[in-house]
Every structure is written in structure tokens, then in C-alpha cells.
Amino acid sequence: MFGYAVKRLLSTIPVLWIALTFCFFVLRLAPGGPFDLERPLPPVVRANLEAHYGLDRSLVEQYFSYMGNVLIGDLGPSFTNDDFTVAELLAIGLPYTFTIGGAAFLLAILIGVLTGTFSALHRNSGVDYTIAAVIMTGLIVPNFLVAPILQLIFGVQLAWLPVGGWGNGSIAFLILPVVVLALPHAARISRLMRGSMIETLGADFIRTAKAKGIGGTLTVRRHAIKPALLPVLSYLGPAAGYLLTGSLVVENIFGLPGIGTYFINAALNRDYGMVLGTVIFYMVLIIVLNLIVDVAYAWLDPRVRAR
């Protein structure tokens, strides 16, 4: 298992390198540079700025210089944030994004698995349909609509929760953003779980368990849940990626200092270093998550291990 994981990781390094090279050059194709502002810069100042950041060298020279720096962990300066380097900004923002994303991830799994299992056990009943309706709403209504509505209700009108910001980091500030972020994923996990659970409950080994006289709840818990989770697991890998990076909207609306904003704003500002920094982060994340999913598959389903 360990050897397999290491081999997988090593094989992804060329992939990373190719993707980074591609991004580096494609980024320069976009018209406009980091110093094209609303207020025009006198040419000599612009020349000085470009020299300061090494943008006046040939593109190939810049590429090798950048790659060399990445290998020693230096992701370069940020053009939009003069007082911090890319690495510092990512380091500062990651804990917030991980906290919100991680909490949303766990909440989505919890709600999704529980409601999905419940719906499967009581399939086609009134409760099942009600849950389905509520779940579908969470799936269909986009998060940039849900967020302001919840802010209005819980923050402004009822004043139960703060409207935004990170504040002192207490749970009160996390509740709304985590709920908004988790909802669509909880909905999908719920539907996946329901379908998968129904299928699993019809399998032979469940009939064997019932024949042996094992009660309903024990059957579900010990024998049905793990295999039923497999499709959910396939979804969780990319979902974790989306949660950590797609938090852009949530971070923007709630004013949370995560790294989500860098993904969009860095590109709009032509902050080359920051864009590449976020690309590296995202790629590494996806690779690691996919690897974890593969390993978890083997653990959950003995039939996979046996292969």
C-alpha cells in the first residue's frame, strides 16, 4: 500500500511540471500586464517596475528563473500585494480556507450520509419525498443567492449570527459560510447515498445477514454502509477540491480571508506569480486527494483489496 502510494506520487511530478510550464506561457498570452492601471504610468516608471520584477528579461529566461525558484520553495513576489510574497499570502490564507472547507466537507458528509441512508430505508414514503424536495432546493439554488438570504434572515433580521467576517474565530462566524458551502454537496451526497444504499440493500450478502437473523440497524451499520459509501467516495475526492477552491463566492460575500479570491483576482490583475502559485496548490491538492480516495476505496471494500 505504501509503496503503491509513493509510486503514484512520483509519477505525478512530470504531470505537475508540464501543467505549470503550460500555464506559465499561456498566462503571458493574455493582453495587458500587471501595470496597466486606471491611472497611466509614465513610461520610465513602468520600465523601472518591470525591471524590478524581472519582467524585462526574455520569456525563456524568466521561465527558467521561476522554475528554479519553485524547486527551492520560493514562489516569487506578488505584484498586487507588495508587502507579502506569494508563499506568505498562501500560507496566511490557507488555514482559513481549510477550516471553512474542512468543516463544510464534514458537514456535507454528515448530512448527506444520514439523510441518504434514512431516505433509502424509508424509500418512497412521504418522508423520503419531503427530504428529496428540500435536498433538491439546496442543489438548485446557487450559493450566491443562498448566502445573502441567510445573511439577511439570520444576521440582519433575527440578529442571531454575525453577518460576515472572521471576527475572533468563534463558531458563530463560521456557521453561515459553512452551511452555504456545504449545502449543494450535502444534497449530492444524499442522493448518491440513497441510490447506492438501495442497491446495496438488495445485494446477496445482505440477504445472507438477514437470513442469519441479524437485526435491521445492525445490518445497515455493519454490512451495508461501507460498500454503499463507495460511489460517495468517488465523489468526495473532487468535491474536497471544489470545497477548498470554490469557496471564492462564500469568501467574497462573507469577507473571509481565504485563498479563494486569489484564484480569480490574481488572473484579472495579471499577478503572474500568484496565479502560478494557486495553480501549483490546486494541482497538488487534487493529486493528493485522488490518491487518498484510491487508498480509501481499498480499505472500504474488501473485494477491491482482494483483487
Add this chain to the structure above:
Amino acid sequence: MNAVAGLKRLAAAAAFGIASAMLVAAGPVSATTLHIHNGGDPSSLDPHKVSGDWENRIVGDIFEGLVAEDINAEPIPGMATEWSVSDDGLVYTFKLRDAMWSDGTPVKASDFVFAFRRLMDPATAADYAYLQYPVKNAEKINKGEITDLAMLGIEAPDDKTVVITLERPTPYFLGGLTHYTAYPLPQHVLEAKGDDWVKVENIVVNGPYKPVEWVPNSHVRTVINDKYYDAANLKIDEVVFYKLEDESAALKRYRAGEFDIMTEFPTDQYEWMQQNLPGQARVAPQAGLYYYVINHNKPPFDDVRVRQALSMAIYREVIGPQVLGTGELPAYSWVPPGMAGYEPAYLDWKDLSQDEKNAKAKELLAEAGFGPDKPLKLQLRYNTNENHKRIAVAIAAMWKAIGVETELYNTETKVHYDELKDNILDVARAGWLADYIDPVNFLELLKGSLPEFNYGRYNNPEFDALLDKAALEKDQAKRYALLHEAEAIAMRDNAGLPIYYYISRNVVSPKISGFNDNIKDIHRTRWLSKSE
């Protein structure tokens, strides 16, 4: 336990969690803290590296120059207690007060010399260096023509005296010293820490507040600088500047009491705010112009009749009140009114009715060779933004009424300005906020010898000559007359299409006093107070 019981336990736990979290959220309030919604995140705390108004709010609270700003943003003594000007208007002598940096080191005249030299040093690449070009040799040093920084027209004959020599008499120079490009820097810290001097744990300031925390993308927190000479009179103990670009979300946080001041608001909620938060949403004239640039290098726009027709057909009076909803005033001059006593030169057809203007516009187009069988076609460029789009769509419809076909073209801000810089446009949107309160700051946008500001490449040697002559004129009234003549020429030539004068938009809680509206939209925290 079965799943249902499990869910019930979960729900109970969640309810308990929320209840306890709410108790934590309602914490104790001791110091008077001002919560300001600041829009963007500053790119730096270094006065030489910033250029936005959201950055000015922070930098202007933590540093103070020779001249400071009072409650109405008018110049008052700052680090300098008094000053005198030589008879020829070229030499300014400032006497410094006994002031300290936040680490206890005295503020010396050499700190100003050091800062100005660093500002002009091309290696610093300060994008606003040109604001202090009135100083002798500043432009040459900044452009690399002179390499000896000591040639800059600023000296410190002793620790308490700063002497600045100008290139030529400049009436707005003193007001220009309130700008952050003129702030002193703690030379001892820059020499010790290099580029890291500006990090929150190292930075040393001389203003009423000092920064103690900066979480990028979230907020900047400043507290009272107890070494400030007037610290005893400060009523606010702590200021938190929040980054939040979503204005709707910011308004909700304001309503929940999390923000005391908003420095921008969603214009489509202005009416709602006037009804539900009376007196709190403030609009006030600001020294700025929203205009359309027109390309003088590209036929048929080099024909003054075409330019005038396009300008006349714009129904400016509806743009502020109806298109934007916040009541901006129509602009018929290039320089906004209220600039230190200057009387703008207005377009001579401004008082005609819109129908008369449209009729005349059609006539002019016909004279220029356009008509129903040969309509004028043009491309209108703007940078992607809801308001720019609304205005462009409205104006395209107004132009349709005189038979002009408009193609709307929007790009993101960087691309928009990149192409304007290269003179790629027919007609394009641009805006300008005054750097200092003097009409020449707007007129320079049309100067032939400043192509980087003059996107339309309007080039009238008569106009340029008048501006150059005004630069040498010491008598204020005569100088204004020359500038007025230049503006009149530009208006007669329809050098550009002025659309409206900017207004500042703020939302201020009734708990705050000292927030006075002014054309610079500057409200330094030292004059504010907050009741509970």
C-alpha cells in the same frame, strides 16, 4: 442506536452549539473601535507604493506630512508648525514641531529629505512620483536624466528646518503636500530593515494611528500611536479597515451594526437606503470627471462636427438621477466646479433643450457627410462594470436617436487601459479623480505633450501653449484666466466628451460625528468620534 435517534441527537447538539456560539459572539466592548468598510485590500503600507483611495485612508491615518488635513480636508499645519514662501514663489521654508516616530525617535528634517529622494529615485518605481514634480529637478531625476539624488530641490539645513525649492512658482504646491507622496519616512528603520521595514511588526510611523495587524484579504487594524503629538485629543482608540468588495454584503453588515462607515454603496439600493436609513447614505460632489475619450487620430472622429454631434446628443441630465440613481450632476465643462475658486469654461450650447441639441447634432452629422443612407458607425469601449455598462447602453440609445450605430465593447480593466494606452479606440470611457485641488490636474489630460494621460491624442498647440504660459504665471487671477481660455478652446474643439462630475458615496452611522463631506472625500480618523 438507529438513524433517527442519531439525527435527533445531532440536531440537539447543533442547537446547543449555536446557542453557545452566540453567547461568545456578543463579547464585551471596552475601547472605542471604528469599523470601516474599505472596499479593497491595500497593496502596501508604504506611501511610495500605493495609489488607491482605499489605500489613502489607511496610509493617511498612520503617517503625517509637513501639511495635514483638518476636518474639512483643508490644509493645516502638520509636522510643520509654520512656513514661509520667498518672494519669487520658488523657495518654501518649513519649521518642524517637536514630534516623534512611534518608536520614540524624533522626527527630523532629514527624514523628509530621505523620503523625497527615495520617491524620485527611479529604482523605487513609485507610480505617483509625478505628483511632486513641481520640486526642482524632480522630473529629471525620476526619468533618469540626472543620477545624483542630492540635486533634488529639498534640503535640511538643520534638524528642524526643511527647505524646498521649486522648478517654477506653483500655487497648488502647499495643498499638494497633504498627499501621501510628501510624507516623511523613518530613515533609521529603512536603513536597518530594508524592504521589510513596512511589515507590521517592524513599521514605525508618525501619524495619529499605527498598524498592529494586517490579515490580507480580511482587514487592517490600527491603534492610537501614543507618541503622536495630539494623541490626547483622539476620540477613537482603534480602527479596523475591512476588505469587502461585495457592496451588497457590506450593506448587510452595516445594517447589522458590524460596520460604522461604508465608503461605497450599491447604487441600486440608494432609494431604499434613503427611505429606511434616512440621512445615513451620503452623496457629495467630488473633484472628479467621468468622460468619453474620442480618438483624434482616427477619421471621422478627427472632424470636430462629428465630435460635437456625439457630445450634443448625450442627454446628460438623466444619467445621474435615472441611469445611476444617485443624482450625479451633468458635466458641461472639463474641470469640475468648486476647484479653489476657479470658474470652469462651459460648452456654449449647454443651455439648449435636448431636442434643440439633437436637431443641431443631426445637422452637424449631415454636414460631415453622414445620414440615414450612410450612418455613422462607432465602437464604444468601457471596462467591465455594471455602472459603465448602464451608461454605455443609455448613451448608445441616445446616439441611435441621431442615427449613429454603436457597437458596445467591454473588456476587463487591465485590457481596457492597455489598449487605450496604445491609442486603440473610437470612443472609450475613462474617469479622473483630482490628485490635488487645481484645475490644471484635469486640463493636463488633454495636453498633447502628455500622451500617456491623453488617450484621445488631442493635440492643439494653442492649448498646450496656454497651459505652459499659465505654469509660469504667479498671479492667481491671471493664471486662472489663462487656464480658462485653454479650457474654452478644448471645449470649442470638443476635445473629449465630459459626461458627469463624480460624487462620493458613503454610508455613515448616526453614531459617528466629524465626518464632513468635502470634494476630496477625505475624512481622517483623528477628527471622528463615535458615541455608543
